[in-house]
Amino acid sequence: MPKTDDDIAKGFALGDESCLAAAYRRWGSLVYTVAARALGDVEEAKDVAQQVFIGAWRGRAGFEPAKGTLPAWLMGITRYKIADALEQRSRRRRDLEAVSAIEVGAERTENSVPTAILDQLVIRDCLAELTAAQRQVLELAFFDDLTQTQIAERTGLPLGTVKTHARRGLIALKRRLEEVDGAAQ
Incomplete structure (x- = not known):
């Protein structure tokens, strides 16, 4: 079991699943809190937090521990996922408005x-x-x-x-x- 942030980051980059679990335990609440504050919706924030860790795990080859910390990298992914969620929300609102504009009578x-x-x-x-x-x-x-x-x-x-x-x-x-x-x- 990795002990330090550096151990977690190095193991994460190498594909060690125990390091993914350790990263989630250590920084999952940070990711969730940032998403919840930005989105104002706890369910959406849970989705974003999940997407961040799935995306980070799938894209771990792009993470280089020598160039930055894992939490900073996760926060970067979080910002993109929040932006995606806000864009989706905006698209849904536009779609609803468009359908509402078609008047039945x-x-x-x-x-x-x-x-x-x-x-x-x-x-x-x-x-x-x-x-x-x-x-x-x-x-x-x-x-x-x-x-x-x-x-x-x-x-x-x-x-x-x-x-x-x-x-x-x-x-x-x-x-x-x-x-x-x-x-x-």
């Missing part, structure tokens, strides 16, 4: 009621074309008003998987609605 008038019913049928058809997982995640989000964390808890899926299904489902739904809207004009 702009103004309810006597003549628009049949149009609103038709729009609902089109949306149901579009939802039916999604994968089962994407449809389930979107239905839980929109109809049950659940957050992605709550959806992950309810379905037993990892939070990252829920986010991926939501994003891909929204993109597919948006494309399909745009096709339908384009064909109707």
Whole structure:
């Protein structure tokens, strides 16, 4: 079992799994804390911390103990993973706004009621074309008003998987609605 930070760093670079475990025990809470403060979401911070150590382990050939410390290298990876998480969050928000912008029934008038019913049928058809997982995640989000964390808890899926299904489902739904809207004009 490695004792010093230098022993951990050297073993980590050489692919010693006990050094990975030691690095996680020693610096995992630091990585998590930095991510949690930057993201403001504990579940997202857990995902980022996991991604940091997986990424560090896979990219360990790029770590040179003679050029810097392992914690500093891990913090560099953490900054990139936080930036990735924030970008994903921004993309999800843009996707939701884009789908929300497609109005089901702009103004309810006597003549628009049949149009609103038709729009609902089109949306149901579009939802039916999604994968089962994407449809389930979107239905839980929109109809049950659940957050992605709550959806992950309810379905037993990892939070990252829920986010991926939501994003891909929204993109597919948006494309399909745009096709339908384009064909109707």
